[in-house]
Amino acid sequence: MLRSFFIALSTNKSFRSFSEQSSLGRKVSQRFVAGMTVEQAIAATRQINAEGIAVTLDSLGESVTEVAQAEASAAVYHRLLDEIAAKDLNANVSVKLTQVGMDIGDELAERIVGEMVQHAAQIGSFVRIDMEGSPYTERTIAMTEHLNARFPGAVGTVMQAYLYRTEADIERLLAQGIRIRLCKGAYKEPAEIAFPAKPDVDANYVKLMKRCATSGVFCGLATHDEAIIDQMRAFVAQTGLDKKAFEFQMLYGVRRDLQRKLAREGFGVRVYVPFGPEWYPYFMRRLAERPANVLFLAKNFFKS
Ligand code: FDA
Numbered sequence: 001m002l003r004s005f006f007i008a009l010s011t012n013k014s015f016r017s018f019s020e021q022s023s024l025g026r027k028v029s030q031r032f033v034a035g036m037t038v039e040q041a042i043a044a045t046r047q048i049n050a051e052g053i054a055v056t057l058d059s060l061g062e063s064v065t066e067v068a069q070a071e072a073s074a075a076v077y078h079r080l081l082d083e084i085a086a087k088d089l090n091a092n093v094s095v096k097l098t099q100v101g102m103d104i105g106d107e108l109a110e111r112i113v114g115e116m117v118q119h120a121a122q123i124g125s126f127v128r129i130d131m132e133g134s135p136y137t138e139r140t141i142a143m144t145e146h147l148n149a150r151f152p153g154a155v156g157t158v159m160q161a162y163l164y165r166t167e168a169d170i171e172r173l174l175a176q177g178i179r180i181r182l183c184k185g186a187y188k189e190p191a192e193i194a195f196p197a198k199p200d201v202d203a204n205y206v207k208l209m210k211r212c213a214t215s216g217v218f219c220g221l222a223t224h225d226e227a228i229i230d231q232m233r234a235f236v237a238q239t240g241l242d243k244k245a246f247e248f249q250m251l252y253g254v255r256r257d258l259q260r261k262l263a264r265e266g267f268g269v270r271v272y273v274p275f276g277p278e279w280y281p282y283f284m285r286r287l288a289e290r291p292a293n294v295l296f297l298a299k300n301f302f303k304s
Contacts, residue, residue, distance in 0.1 A: 003288045007188045010284035020280050032253045032286045034275045041275035042083050045091050052263045054270040055091040061099040061278045070101035074112045085123040092126040117147050121154035131158035133187040148178050160185030161205035162194040174215045181220040182212050186285045213246040222249035243267045
């Protein structure tokens with residue numbers, strides 16, 4: 001119930017504009033967002049890198065409806081890639097296709113994200129195309145394939161274990177050597193296309209994570225689920241799989257203790273660092289994932 005409520009709230013325009021403009025909103029968003037500016041995001045990246053943990057930077061934004069907004073988002077990403085190269089950061093970038101104009105047209109989004117992938121390829125970095133709701137699944141996969149054919153190894157995408165189609169999609173991407181981030185999935189999807197029960201999503205995740213990690217293609221296992229992470233640890237111990245054949249990925253502000261522990265154990269760990277004034281839909285999806293986060297929000301409300 002709460003999950004559906006917060007996912008619905010994530011698309012509410014009035015509450016979004018009220019929250020993004022209020023100082024209280026900005027304050028509570030700090031729980032999951034590394035700041036409002038590129039400088040703040042780079043400072044957070046340096047701190048995380050100093051602990052032996054890699055970063056993927058996300059300049060928050062999605063569902064843009066004007067070409068100028070899409071171009072402005074891209075400009076921030078080009079700046080991030082310049083900073084990554086100039087400061088030799090252990091970081092790459094993550095972007096949503098609706099942030100670079102996919103709702104306006106696929107051609108526009110492919111041109112803009114293509115320029116980003118080209119830039120990343122030039123500096124030896126990488127662009128991860130985040131996965132959004134199911135209306136975008138096939139188009140996101142197809143665009144990743146086109147771009148990987150042009151800039152091999154410089155682009156990858158995200159697979160969501162809650163979708164029935166994901167197992168086949170993973171085989172399709174691995175056959176082309178395309179890097180995958182495996183997550184459970186953060187959007188509301190109908191039972192016709194997605195497992196409605198969490199235990200089924202978790203079981204599919206475990207099956208698919210083993211497939212990704214042993215594929216020979218470098219994949220990211222994005223989860224904070226400690227039981228699943230324990231299963232991966234046991235799998236590595238049993239099979240002798242190289243701890244660096246894959247990486248764990250977690251969100252900024254979530255399970256920092258576990259991020260550090262895994263890095264100390266010799267696993268690759270990458271933290272997803274989102275920043276920027278358009279934090280609202282991202283933040284609401286994080287509340288949907290864990291009702292306890294709402295208590296955190298409430299505590300801050302009464303403190304201020
Ligand atoms: P699950 O939801 O089962 O949570 C397991 C445990 O983790 C919880 O009990 C809690 O302790 C902790 N936890 C989880 N979420 C938390 C939160 N928000 N705050 C505090 N604790 C939390 N989705 C998508 O659809 N497209 C995408 O591109 C991405 N990209 C992405 C990148 C990275 C690096 C991560 C980690 C996640 C994503 N996701 C995503 C989100 C993903 O689909 C999923 O919604 C969340 O990761 C929550 O699922 P868990 O696997 O953590 O497990």
